[in-house]
Amino acid sequence: MITRETTRDPRxxxxxxxxxxxxxxxxxxxxxxxxxAIGDELEFSGSGLSWVTNAYFLTFGGFLLLGGxxxxxxxxxxxxxxSLSAFVLASLACGLALNGETLVIARGIQGTAGAMLSxxxxxxxxxxxxxxxxxxRALGVWAALTGLGAATGLLLGGALVEWTDxxxxxxxxxxxxxAALLLLPRVVAPDVRREKKSPTDVIGxxxxxxxxxxxxxxxxxxxxxxxxxxxxxxxxxxxxVLLGAFAVRQRVVTDPLIPRQLLRIRSVVYAxxxxxxxxxxxxxxxxxxxxxxxxxxxxxxxxxxxxxLPFTAAMAMGSAVGAKVLSTRLGRVPLMVGxxxxxxxLFLMSRLDATSSYVGSLMPALxxxxxxxxxxxxxxxxAATGGAGEGEGGLSSALMTTxxxxxxxxxxxxxxxVATGRTEDLVMAGSxxxxxxxxGFARAFEIQAGLLALAAVLGALVAKALQCEAKRxxxxxxxxAQKVGAAx
Numbered sequence: 468m469i470t471r472e473t474t475r476d477p478r479x480x481x482x483x484x485x486x487x488x489x490x491x492x493x494x495x496x497x498x499x500x501x502x503x504a505i506g507d508e509l510e511f512s513g514s515g516l517s518w519v520t521n522a523y524f525l526t527f528g529g530f531l532l533l534g535g536x537x538x539x540x541x542x543x544x545x546x547x548x549x550s551l552s553a554f555v556l557a558s559l560a561c562g563l564a565l566n567g568e569t570l571v572i573a574r575g576i577q578g579t580a581g582a583m584l585s586x587x588x589x590x591x592x593x594x595x596x597x598x599x600x601x602x603x604r605a606l607g608v609w610a611a612l613t614g615l616g617a618a619t620g621l622l623l624g625g626a627l628v629e630w631t632d633x634x635x636x637x638x639x640x641x642x643x644x645x646a647a648l649l650l651l652p653r654v655v656a657p658d659v660r661r662e663k664k665s666p667t668d669v670i671g672x673x674x675x676x677x678x679x680x681x682x683x684x685x686x687x688x689x690x691x692x693x694x695x696x697x698x699x700x701x702x703x704x705x706x707x708v709l710l711g712a713f714a715v716r717q718r719v720v721t722d723p724l725i726p727r728q729l730l731r732i733r734s735v736v737y738a739x740x741x742x743x744x745x746x747x748x749x750x751x752x753x754x755x756x757x758x759x760x761x762x763x764x765x766x767x768x769x770x771x772x773x774x775x776l777p778f779t780a781a782m783a784m785g786s787a788v789g790a791k792v793l794s795t796r797l798g799r800v801p802l803m804v805g806x807x808x809x810x811x812x813l814f815l816m817s818r819l820d821a822t823s824s825y826v827g828s829l830m831p832a833l834x835x836x837x838x839x840x841x842x843x844x845x846x847x848x849x850a851a852t853g854g855a856g857e858g859e860g861g862l863s864s865a866l867m868t869t870x871x872x873x874x875x876x877x878x879x880x881x882x883x884x885v886a887t888g889r890t891e892d893l894v895m896a897g898s899x900x901x902x903x904x905x906x907g908f909a910r911a912f913e914i915q916a917g918l919l920a921l922a923a924v925l926g927a928l929v930a931k932a933l934q935c936e937a938k939r940x941x942x943x944x945x946x947x948a949q950k951v952g953a954a955x
Contacts, residue, residue, distance in 0.1 A: 785841020
């Protein structure tokens with residue numbers, strides 16, 4: 468029996484799913500400024516403390532693809548409710564943790580729940596906003612959350628640690644999550660029920676998840692095991708085997724985890740590649756710039772968080788521009804121009820030194836970077852999710868978010884190695900530690916600028932693919948769920 472979805476207010480739906488996504492993005496960065504306090508109270512070792520962030524990062528990145536598939540298989544509203552409940556309970560466990568082991572396990576559950584929540588939230592948004600102009604505006608709000616959530620996490624984390632207790636960085640999720648759960652049945656229509664459910668490729672799901680988990684784990688462990696160590700090389704070889712086996716299975720299985728039609732849409736594939744590269748620049752920037760503000764400039768955690776506000780505002784402005792032009796003939800231009808503007812911002816950041824002023828040097832770099840990334844994300848998200856049928860909204864959003872998480876993990880780990888090596892070389896040559904540290908950060912910013920320049924090239928490929936698909940009629944990923952949706 469097919470149940471029709473009742474009409475709901477799309478603005479309320481947008482607010483609800485954006486609140487959930489915002490909570491996840493805040494959790495990406497809110498812990499960073501609390502790590503010293505957490506380590507002191509729970510008596511973490513130096514290497515053990517890193518797993519407070521890595522446990523979340525590992526499970527979030529590893530389970531996203533499975534989460535996207537589940538959103539399409541069991542229903543986006545149902546998975547949203549289940550995963551949000553799990554995230555709230557895990558946040559409570561984090562806030563009440565009495566030892567390091569409990570905190571790390573709870574953070575892993577948080578990440579797993581987030582991997583289910585994020586694609587289901589975006590799938591709800593995509594199903595709600597089907598008209599191109601309205602979807603562009605909604606995606607503009609969603610894209611603006613990327614920078615806003617990360618920057619707010621730094622600001623909120625610093626304020627809570629400085630004025631209350633580190634446990635509140637987790638407990639603050641409880642009232643927000645509970646309110647969202649209470650509003651969910653009133654705001655989002657029930658999922659469309661189907662008489663027949665297509666079988667889920669369990670083996671493919673397990674293989675892909677194992678490969679992604681091992682990839683992210685290997686990357687985060689390069690902090691203690693070098694990139695060229697036998698352990699790291701063998702781990703990457705195992706990742707290649709697992710993901711290769713997954714790719715082979717997707718070619719032969721009757722109902723693949725990733726529909727083959729979706730992967731034939733070149734604009735989607737290029738857009739996911741662009742997402743990976745762009746995320747490499749954004750999240751690594753937060754890591755290094757926060758260290759620069761606190762260790763070199765000597766700012767408090769609260770002042771460091773406040774200093775990101777111009778970036779947040781600039782990214783919101785850039786997102787508005789990207790959404791405005793998306794439905795015009797210039798809609799693909801930001802995919803090429805935006806990354807170049809962002810690259811300029813990172814290049815300006817690489818010119819910072821130990822005595823640079825905020826207003827004259829750092830703030831202009833943040834504004835330029837924010838505008839460039841904001842311009843890019845709306846048309847990028849549209850390209851990455853626009854080729855999916857209604858039954859693949861969760862999966863297409865999960866592919867995009869997986870690219871984002873993996874890009875962030877790899878870039879931070881790799882650039883930490885580069886920056887540390889540059890700093891050590893300069894210290895051995897006689898440079899003062901502060902000067903050498905800033906030079907290490909500068910090298911990382913230069914590489915990130917190069918990555919965004921590469922993203923501009925990928926943006927041109929996305930734009931060209933979109934143009935070709937528009938001329939011949941864009942292929943749509945057909946699925947049983949899509950057919951049922953059309954029948955309803």
